[in-house]
Amino acid sequence: EKVVFCMEKSMNSTTLARTKSEQLVIETQAAATQTSKSPTMQNEDAPITSESMGTLSRKSSQRMVVGASPGRSSGGNKNNTHIRKARSAQVKMDVEELSNGAALSRASSASLGLSFSFTGFTVPPDEITDSKPFSDDDIPEDIEAGTCKPKFQTEPTLPIYLKFSDVTYKVITKGMTTSEERDILNGITGAVSPGEVLALMGPSGSGKTTLLNLLGGRLIQSTVGGSVTYNDQPYSKFLKSKIGFVTQDDVLFPHLTVKETLTYTARLRLSKALSRQQKEKRAIDVIYELGLERCQDTMIGGSFVRGVSGGERKRVCIGNEIIINPSLLFLDEPTSGLDSTTALRTVQTLQNIAEAGKTVITTIHQPSSRLFHKFDKLILLGKGSSLYFGRASEAMAYFSSIGCSPLIAMNPAEFLLDLANGNINDISVPSELEDKVQVGNSETETRNEKPPPAVIHEYLVEAYESRVAENEKKKLMTPLPLDDEIKLKVFSSKREWGASWWQQYCILFCRGIKERRHDYFSWLRITQVLSTAIILGLLWWQSDSKSTRGRQDQAGLLFFIAVFWGFFPVFTAIFTFPQERAMLSKERAADMYRLSAYFLARTTSDLPLDLILPVLFLLVVYFMAGLRLSAGPFFLSMLTVFLCIIAAQGLGLAIGATLMDLKRATTLASVTVMTFMLAGGYFVKKVPVFISWIRYMSFNYHTYKLLLKVQYQDITPPVNGIKTDDGLWEVGALVAMIFGYRVLAYLSLRGMQLHRGA
Numbered sequence: 001e002k003v004v005f006c007m008e009k010s011m012n013s014t015t016l017a018r019t020k021s022e023q024l025v026i027e028t029q030a031a032a033t034q035t036s037k038s039p040t041m042q043n044e045d046a047p048i049t050s051e052s053m054g055t056l057s058r059k060s061s062q063r064m065v066v067g068a069s070p071g072r073s074s075g076g077n078k079n080n081t082h083i084r085k086a087r088s089a090q091v092k093m094d095v096e097e098l099s100n101g102a103a104l105s106r107a108s109s110a111s112l113g114l115s116f117s118f119t120g121f122t123v124p125p126d127e128i129t130d131s132k133p134f135s136d137d138d139i140p141e142d143i144e145a146g147t148c149k150p151k152f153q154t155e156p157t158l159p160i161y162l163k164f165s166d167v168t169y170k171v172i173t174k175g176m177t178t179s180e181e182r183d184i185l186n187g188i189t190g191a192v193s194p195g196e197v198l199a200l201m202g203p204s205g206s207g208k209t210t211l212l213n214l215l216g217g218r219l220i221q222s223t224v225g226g227s228v229t230y231n232d233q234p235y236s237k238f239l240k241s242k243i244g245f246v247t248q249d250d251v252l253f254p255h256l257t258v259k260e261t262l263t264y265t266a267r268l269r270l271s272k273a274l275s276r277q278q279k280e281k282r283a284i285d286v287i288y289e290l291g292l293e294r295c296q297d298t299m300i301g302g303s304f305v306r307g308v309s310g311g312e313r314k315r316v317c318i319g320n321e322i323i324i325n326p327s328l329l330f331l332d333e334p335t336s337g338l339d340s341t342t343a344l345r346t347v348q349t350l351q352n353i354a355e356a357g358k359t360v361i362t363t364i365h366q367p368s369s370r371l372f373h374k375f376d377k378l379i380l381l382g383k384g385s386s387l388y389f390g391r392a393s394e395a396m397a398y399f400s401s402i403g404c405s406p407l408i409a410m411n412p413a414e415f416l417l418d419l420a421n422g423n424i425n426d427i428s429v430p431s432e433l434e435d436k437v438q439v440g441n442s443e444t445e446t447r448n449e450k451p452p453p454a455v456i457h458e459y460l461v462e463a464y465e466s467r468v469a470e471n472e473k474k475k476l477m478t479p480l481p482l483d484d485e486i487k488l489k490v491f492s493s494k495r496e497w498g499a500s501w502w503q504q505y506c507i508l509f510c511r512g513i514k515e516r517r518h519d520y521f522s523w524l525r526i527t528q529v530l531s532t533a534i535i536l537g538l539l540w541w542q543s544d545s546k547s548t549r550g551r552q553d554q555a556g557l558l559f560f561i562a563v564f565w566g567f568f569p570v571f572t573a574i575f576t577f578p579q580e581r582a583m584l585s586k587e588r589a590a591d592m593y594r595l596s597a598y599f600l601a602r603t604t605s606d607l608p609l610d611l612i613l614p615v616l617f618l619l620v621v622y623f624m625a626g627l628r629l630s631a632g633p634f635f636l637s638m639l640t641v642f643l644c645i646i647a648a649q650g651l652g653l654a655i656g657a658t659l660m661d662l663k664r665a666t667t668l669a670s671v672t673v674m675t676f677m678l679a680g681g682y683f684v685k686k687v688p689v690f691i692s693w694i695r696y697m698s699f700n701y702h703t704y705k706l707l708l709k710v711q712y713q714d715i716t717p718p719v720n721g722i723k724t725d726d727g728l729w730e731v732g733a734l735v736a737m738i739f740g741y742r743v744l745a746y747l748s749l750r751g752m753q754l755h756r757g758a
């Protein structure tokens with residue numbers, strides 16, 4: 001009844017809506033002509049500034065988008081809102097024609113290769129305190145009309161039409177003894193154009209995230225069936241820099257502030273053509289666009305640090321992606337965990353982004369009815385199969401046409417999810433389904449039950465296949481309103497880095513230092529090292545180095561130093577890569593930087609702390625224990641400890657990067673460190689030949705030998721039975737370990753599978 005009422009209401013408004021639509025057609029065509037003509041105008045008439053081109057483009061883009069989805073509130077007053085909501089079939093036909101024109105216009109402006117300045121909204125610094133901050137509980141009334149804030153305005157990007165047909169995805173799940181193939185997606189078809197927001201809906205586990213990952217090029221292509229094209233071209237690495245992907249989990253550095261997070265992203269991801277100041281300005285623009293100005297200097301926070309709220313964190317994740325002005329934006333549940341008003345505000349932002357000519361695809365769990373009406377297109381998934389694809393506004397009418405309608409007033413999203421789950425409480429089903437139940441029930445002799453969810457699912461899949469799928473597949477054949485040149489631009493293997501290798505290294509190094517700055521002044525760690533040093537100093541207080549027995553005692557201290565500084569760095573370094581795995585996967589999938597720049601920055605940004613602590617340690621131990629009191633031996637001992645630390649770190653990095661699992665990594669590291677310690681030359685001197693090679697792999701052994709040499713180089717007989725020569729061999733072995741372990745770690749990271757399901 002509700003659907004019928006809506007349709008009637010819609011038909012009553014048709015005349016008005018059509019008039020408006022016709023006006024929009026004219027406006028859009030004018031805008032398209034104007035935009036495509038602009039270069040000629042620029043050459044022949046008057047010089048056109050980038051600002052004026054930006055304005056022209058924005059105007060045309062806004063007009064076009066209004067045309068592309070009349071239900072959208074892209075401006076105007078509240079009185080117009082109900083008119084925009086009235087969606088008659090006729091209006092929609094006009095709109096489809098319009099969207100092609102809009103895309104053509106956008107495409108042509110992009111293809112001109114014109115440079116537009118970023119004209120995002122920035123509040124001047126002196127207005128910051130007065131500006132109305134975005135607050136979850138302080139939402140202006142005009143949100144729905146979309147007039148409360150300026151639109152997110154960015155320069156035009158390459159328009160990307162995404163089409164996918166009969167997409168399938170299988171995984172092989174391995175049990176204890178057997179492995180079985182499981183279909184995750186079964187033949188999904190759809191398309192989304194620039195200027196549109198496509199929502200993927202379905203119950204939990206229906207395959208939304210998998211489909212989103214697949215469309216975003218984040219699953220290994222060989223495991224994917226069917227076809228996915230971007231401007232009629234297959235996926236290419238070039239697209240990585242044109243795609244923004246907001247993952248379901250918020251992957252952010254907890255100790256960076258909101259502003260730092262977005263600024264580093266801008267500096268890494270934005271084009272080399274922009275200056276550092278322009279990139280930083282873009283970060284500020286995004287902060288204002290997303291209403292994050294109030295918390296821009298607050299730390300993101302995590303499990304152990306209190307930071308911004310969940311909604312703000314989600315918006316930072318979105319900001320991290322929209323900052324690059326992507327042509328294609330994917331979002332995995334951007335509204336989960338948000339209250340309905342904040343969710344509405346977030347979706348409004350997505351609309352604004354789409355209105356700027358981007359293609360937006362988002363999964364959504366249970367949208368409110370206001371939110372549902374803001375999507376242009378909808379795919380409803382059930383157990384990996386398509387139950388609906390088409391205009392979101394037509395979904396209710398479609399299900400009613402196949403005999404499924406709500407019996408009471410219901411949020412459309414709730415109705416659709418109930419159907420996809422096979423739950424038909426308060427939903428009427430067609431008589432053929434009821435017949436199936438009666439046949440089934442007569443066999444089991446139970447009556448008056450509803451059809452089981454599997455039967456409903458089967459019915460919905462069949463209905464979709466017979467009524468919608470073929471039609472949609474035919475529509476995919478329609479040629480795109482794009483030049484061949486633009487189409488082919490997408491298919492390029494050339495990557496576009498936002499910064500040079502050296503810039504990437506510097507940015508990542510600074511980011512690493514900032515993220516771990518709290519570690520540098522961790523009093524706990526400093527206390528741990530200093531208290532160990534003091535205990536050692538007291539135990540070996542002014543030890544005797546003149547007698548053989550005294551030297552043997554000192555050798556025990558030197559061996560402990562070699563073990564202590566071999567043990568500590570291994571166990572701190574194994575955390576490095578497994579802890580950052582999610583971030584690394586996310587950032588590498590977006591081609592934010594070269595792995596080598598990250599690797600070097602990550603491994604060197606920890607060095608300052610790792611080298612300050614041993615200095616403190618040695619200063620205490622060396623003088624308390626009364627080791628050789630002159631500058632040479634002191635600094636050589638320090639250098640030896642440094643070499644040991646960096647070699648041990650290398651081992652920790654290699655183990656962590658190879659296993660990428662903290663439990664397994666700590667187990668392997670403890671066995672290795674223990675073996676190296678036992679083979680270190682202190683506990684056992686006469687080792688069987690077949691195992692004696694193991695000591696040469698032990699950094700403890702080489703460090704111990706070097707420390708002995710520094711203290712007793714001219715003393716015979718050798719202390720503790722360890723002969724020392726000029727020490728070059730030991731230094732060479734430690735240097736080889738420093739590089740060897742790191743190369744191993746780097747290669748392991750290179751081979752790391754980045755994505756889930758990959």
Ligand SMILES: Nc1ncnc2c1ncn2[C@@H]1O[C@H](COP(=O)(O)OP(=O)(O)OP(=O)(O)O)[C@@H](O)[C@H]1O
Pocket residue numbers: 171173184202203204205206207208209210211756757758
């Ligand atoms: N690599 C994989 N190995 C095994 N199972 C997988 C894999 N990828 C996806 N699945 C399974 O496929 C199904 C769909 O998963 P997906 O994450 O896409 O669902 P979803 O609709 O996004 O769910 P939610 O709304 O809960 O996030 C799930 O049952 C999931 O366990």
